[in-house]
Amino acid sequence: MPKVLIVDDAAFMRMRSRKLLEEHGYQVEEAQDGQEAVRKYMESAPDAVLMDITMPVMDGIAALKEIKKRDPHAKVIMCTAVGQQSLVMEAIMSGARDYLLKPFDPDKVLASLKKLVG
Amino acid sequence: MREGTRIVSSINYSASELDTLKRILARGMESAASVLSDMIGRKIEMSVPDVCFVACRDIAKASKHSVEEPTVGVRIGLTGDVTGDVILIFPRASAYRLVDILMGNKPGTTTSLTEMGGSALCEVGNLAGSFFLNSLAEATGLRAMPAPPVLDGETFVAKMLEASVATNEEAASPGTGGECVGGRPAGGAGRADGGTDALVAQTVLKQSLESVEALFFIVPTNNSLATILNALSSDNAKGNGVI
Numbered sequence A: 001m002p003k004v005l006i007v008d009d010a011a012f013m014r015m016r017s018r019k020l021l022e023e024h025g026y027q028v029e030e031a032q033d034g035q036e037a038v039r040k041y042m043e044s045a046p047d048a049v050l051m052d053i054t055m056p057v058m059d060g061i062a063a064l065k066e067i068k069k070r071d072p073h074a075k076v077i078m079c080t081a082v083g084q085q086s087l088v089m090e091a092i093m094s095g096a097r098d099y100l101l102k103p104f105d106p107d108k109v110l111a112s113l114k115k116l117v118g
Numbered sequence B: 001m002r003e004g005t006r007i008v009s010s011i012n013y014s015a016s017e018l019d020t021l022k023r024i025l026a027r028g029m030e031s032a033a034s035v036l037s038d039m040i041g042r043k044i045e046m047s048v049p050d051v052c053f054v055a056c057r058d059i060a061k062a063s064k065h066s067v068e069e070p071t072v073g074v075r076i077g078l079t080g081d082v083t084g085d086v087i088l089i090f091p092r093a094s095a096y097r098l099v100d101i102l103m104g105n106k107p108g109t110t111t112s113l114t115e116m117g118g119s120a121l122c123e124v125g126n127l128a129g130s131f132f133l134n135s136l137a138e139a140t141g142l143r144a145m146p147a148p149p150v151l152d153g154e155t156f157v158a159k160m161l162e163a164s165v166a167t168n169e170e171a172a173s174p175g176t177g178g179e180c181v182g183g184r185p186a187g188g189a190g191r192a193d194g195g196t197d198a199l200v201a202q203t204v205l206k207q208s209l210e211s212v213e214a215l216f217f218i219v220p221t222n223n224s225l226a227t228i229l230n231a232l233s234s235d236n237a238k239g240n241g242v243i
Helices: A011-023 A034-044 A060-070 A085-093 A106-117 B015-040 B056-061 B092-103 B115-140 B157-172 B222-237
Strands: A003-007 A027-031 A048-051 A076-080 A098-101 B050-055 B071-080 B084-091 B144-146 B150-155 B196-207 B212-220
Touching: A003 A011, A003 A034, A011 A027, A011 A106, A011 B115, A027 A034, A034 A048, A034 A060, A048 A060, A048 A106, A060 A076, A060 A085, A076 A106, A085 A098, A085 B115, A098 A106, B015 B050, B015 B092, B015 B115, B015 B196, B015 B212, B015 B222, B050 B056, B056 B157, B056 B196, B071 B092, B071 B115, B071 B157, B084 B092, B084 B115, B084 B157, B092 B115, B092 B212, B115 B144, B115 B150, B115 B222, B150 B157, B157 B196, B157 B212, B196 B222, B212 B222
Parallel strands: A003 A027, A003 A048, A048 A076, A076 A098
Antiparallel strands: B050 B196, B071 B084, B071 B144, B071 B150, B084 B212, B196 B212
């Protein structure tokens, strides 16, 4: 069962994502900011990460860079409402494997995860 | 606008610059309204945005649509090239109905704001703020980020606007950003009487079927207004006119 780390400061979004992923056979871990995401990534070695960008303590771009520094093969999908071109480029250049624009679209999230981890 | 509100056009901007700012802000608000429709799966109507300068000391009276009873407010600070606030104000009944829609509850289930309900409203604010900035970035090339939303479960329109404009005035004070931006006087949009103006863009979002209503405000800092105009004029000078 592939394990996915959901990173979002909004409890509401973590709840929606968890429900969707568990219904489709994924095991789920959660983190509510970038710093916690880096720690949990190292602890539980998930198969993929679903990462928001706007978060307190450490934002999603900084967390992406930290995770890629520790594991260059990390599969990180950005899932955010911020769609500015320069930010999308920064995320992709920093190693994000996909960039999903909110509002949360279950089909797109599942398709992206399936492509990465099956 | 309610009686007694003093509206003054900033002496720092020409009529055409003000018109440009109004169009840019209105377009951003439309983009935000559109994504909220997508989020809840129901069409959200938006009134024509009203954009005007208001004397900071009168900011409490700036709302065109008075909500006297306590409301639920979500404030999203903007950081980066453009600073200021995006503010959503929900009458309580509307906030509860919106939470029911977002959580997939039967109408009338929510009668007080739980942590999860508050988080759902914050996500609405996050989308509104982010899509406003996405639209602004597309038009100007500027980069700005929304801060994590802050929820106030018992607030008033006036209180939210006063808090926002206090940040604006702080940015305008000497030594904290009052320098010139691209040749324009940055910081407070000064008036002849030495006071400061704030630009307030506001509209009403309505989902008629579910009787959900929200007031939607954009309060950019005056530094940001100069930055936006400078970005647009340099774009136009390069022949990449975007407006």
